[in-house]
Amino acid sequence: MEDRERMSRLVSLLRRRGLVLPSFEIYGGVSGLVDYGPVGASIKRRVVDAWIGHWGSITNVVEIDSPTITPEPVLVASGHVGEFNDKMSECISCGGAFRSDHLVAEFHEAPDTLSSSELDDLIEREGVRCPSCDAFDWKKPMPMNLMFQTSIGAMGGSRTAFLRPETAQGMFMLFPALYRHFRQKLPFGAMQTGRGYRNEISPRQGMIRLREFNMAELEYFIDPDDPPIDDLSKWPDRVCMIPDPDGPHPGEFEMSFKEAFESGIVKHPTVAWFLAMTMEFLEFVGIDRAKVRFRQHAGSEMAHYASDCWDCELMGEHGWVEVVGIANRTCHDLESHEEHSKSSLLRAWRTYEKPVKEKSEVIKPVGSVIGPTFRERAGEVSSALSKLQATPSTFPFELELPDGTIVHIGEDMVNIAVEDSIVSGEYFTPHVIEPAFGIDRIIWHILDHNYMEVDKEGEGYTILSLKPEIAPFDLVVLPLFDKDGMDKMARDILTRINSLRGIIAEIDTSRSIGRRYARADEIGIPWAVTIDHQSLEDNTVTVRRRDDQRQVRTDLDGLIGGLKSGSLSSMF
RNA sequence: GCGCCUGUAGUGAAGGGGUUAUCACAAGAGGUUUCCAACCUCUUGUCCCGGGUUCGAAUCCCGGCGGGCGCACCA
Structure with missing residues (x-):
């Protein structure tokens, strides 16, 4: 499948003609950073424009643009600070590196919560041996931060921040503005293209694993009870699908997206639609359909935020490479941001088909009695009363405050009212379907799939057979x-x-x-x-x-x- | 981050402890040519960086940086 000679000729061409080159080369270069030269930058712009145009053709999808510098709390809520801060232990004897929490997994219930020194103590105490060479000779666990850290502002007043590892958080931050823009109606989507940053341990394979890379992501916000369903028969051609090998449909199939959805291999109708839209985009920019496959994640490799995830992988000189991830992120992000930020604007309203009449007994604290009785604790008593589910049948009764204190509530301290209300709908947290594209990886495969070495009157001849839409x-x-x-x-x-x-x-x-x-x-x-x-x-x-x-x-x-x-x- | 291999014009390669580092292609100027990398003349441009050994290092040694492969890691 791989032809090193062909690949090195292609890479030479990319450098020689100013498509893609190593960055900062006169200073020795930096691994994982590349430049698009005068020819490559033009191709890249057109691929990005094609992407925006493609998804923008869905009504109710808009483009936004967010900062790359992101304050720490945003990435704590998204889970990236936790997920991207693994501690690593290195074996002095054989040089192997392993996640410290994995090494001590059998000795602790929640090893991922331990600090470096606690991990070190545990490794020492239990005499954990190296999984590859069986030595007991560890360096101290070191945090391996895959995000580039910086700080906003100078000196003492500065706040910790990171360069974003994905663009998606920008769309979640703007959810309230998007909800307003779309007149409070789901579904709608927001997309952005731009740079993402990951401080990879060892970048490899040219433009496949970069430390600074171009992403294009779309967050499509939907009502989970009413997911958008598109007509999949628009895309009758078959494509290679590889469902979760641990699931009910192990194996590799050639099928249309409609067949994949109807057979249950793709569970979510909106995910199926996005898989088809992704294939359409890839063909538009000149990807060879025969070198495409869609692979479902096994449960064990799922990202922390996703409930179902399909990769689109492309075949090229580097083998099968993941270039698009299509994930059902459910309500994970919006819920987590609601919890961390205390914002109440991260929900949508769902109107019932028929309004529901509710009759309910409500307990209303009487401030004029509770105040003088409980003094400085009156506020706590009032809020505890308001949270009571059932109306007490006898007075006085005992009420437990959040700190465990028991207080006695007399009949005069509350008014019990019966309220009739008409509930016409409810708030809920939208779910999110996300296609996330690695633009650099796609460009590599466009170049790879369209790099033609032909024979012309006995001489070797090179044609880059790019689609006119993305030609430089x-x-x-x-x-x-x-x-x-x-x-x-x-x-x-x-x-x-x-x-x-x-x-x-x-x-x-x-x-x-x-x-x-x-x-x-x-x-x-x-x-x-x-x-x-x-x-x-x-x-x-x-x-x-x-x-x-x-x-x-x-x-x-x-x-x-x-x-x-x-x-x-x-x-x- | 570890191990093995590796770094010479824009690209691809040759060479190598001692005068001015070689070749092809590419590129620039001019000529020639009425349509597919032709030809002629001229020109530009290279030993990754730092330290060491040596009278002398592009060459040998060490380190760094970069690249490839394997291990590990990885949306």
Whole structure:
């Protein structure tokens, strides 16, 4: 499956032509950081724009943009501070590294709550041996923080913060604003693209595991009792699905999304819809469908926030790589933020089909009696009374306060009222379906799947067969010779084309025409326009199609029209 | 983070304790050519960084940084 030679030729091309390069190279480089060069940045922008356009086509999905610097409490609530702060023990004898809490798991009920020194004591006391070499020779447990920490503000007044490990929290923070924006109606979604940061222990595999990377995430907020259901028959083609091997459908299947949902392999209708939408996006940007599979997480590898999770994996020179995670995060995030922040704005309202009439007895503390009787504790007594579920039948009765104190409540201290109310609905915490895309990983696979090494008249020849929608340039303008008026005409045409909104063209005037076609093919420019002697006489040019090198002659208006409407290929 | 391998123009490679480090491709200037990496002339540009050994280090040694693979870790 892997061809190291092909991969190294591809990587050389990416560096040589300014697509993707190591960052800070003149200072020795930094592992896990890459630059998109002049060609790569253009591709990346178009892939991101395509992603925004794709999901934005769902009504009720909007784009937002949040800070990357995130205060600590947000990430405590999300679970990242706990999850991303594992302590690691290193074996001096063999160099192996292991999670300290796993080493002492059989000696403690909640090993993940222990501090470094407590873990160290326990390892010493129990004589825990190295799982790989059986030695008893440990370094002290070290916290392994996978988030980049910083502080907001200077000196004493500063607050701890982290660079975000995912963009998703930005959408949760804006839930109240989104709920208002969407006139308090579910479902709705918010998406953002941007950088995420993880201080990986050992970044590997080029742009597959980065320390700073581009993500694109969508949080789709739904009513769990009324999940959106889309018509899956729009996507009849089959795709490789690998359900949870520990579940009821172990194995590997070729099936449509509709079949996967109807057979119960994909449980949630909205998740099934998003799987299909994900496949559609990947094909739009030029991913080879035959190199795609959807794999359901086993329970044991589920992220801390998810209840069901599907990975979309792509096959490339690095093997199968996870590029999209589609998770049902349920109400985990909103509930946790409600608990930690004490905000009451993280819920949605659900109106009942028929209002419910409720008759209830309510206990109302009488402040004028309770106040003088209990003095400074009157507040606690009042709130304890209000929380009583059942109305007491006899007086006086004993009431227990939160700290265990027992007080005696007389009949004169409360009013018991019977209230009739009409309840027309209820508040609930929305559930969230999240597709999370690793943009860099997708770009790598776009390049991989479209990197064509072909034979051209006995010579090796390279074509990057990118979809026109994500090509770095829409076309290249080539004067056959850089003189005799062809030079001026080419520059005039270039100016005219570049004035079209959203169209990017470049010009190449150096060396032979064949060499210039080759250069353009190598970075995936789909169209080349050549100005020759005839152009000067009749205002026509030739248009060359990258993938089959065929040419047609057209007049300038035909060229401009075809470019604007994206229909150049209809000329062939 | 550990182990093994590795680092020479933009890319790919050769070489190597001693004068000015070699080659191909690429790139720039000019010429030639009426459409697919042709050809001619000229030009630019390289030993990852630091320390050590040595009269002398790009070469040997050590460390760092970067890359590949394996282990470990990882939404």
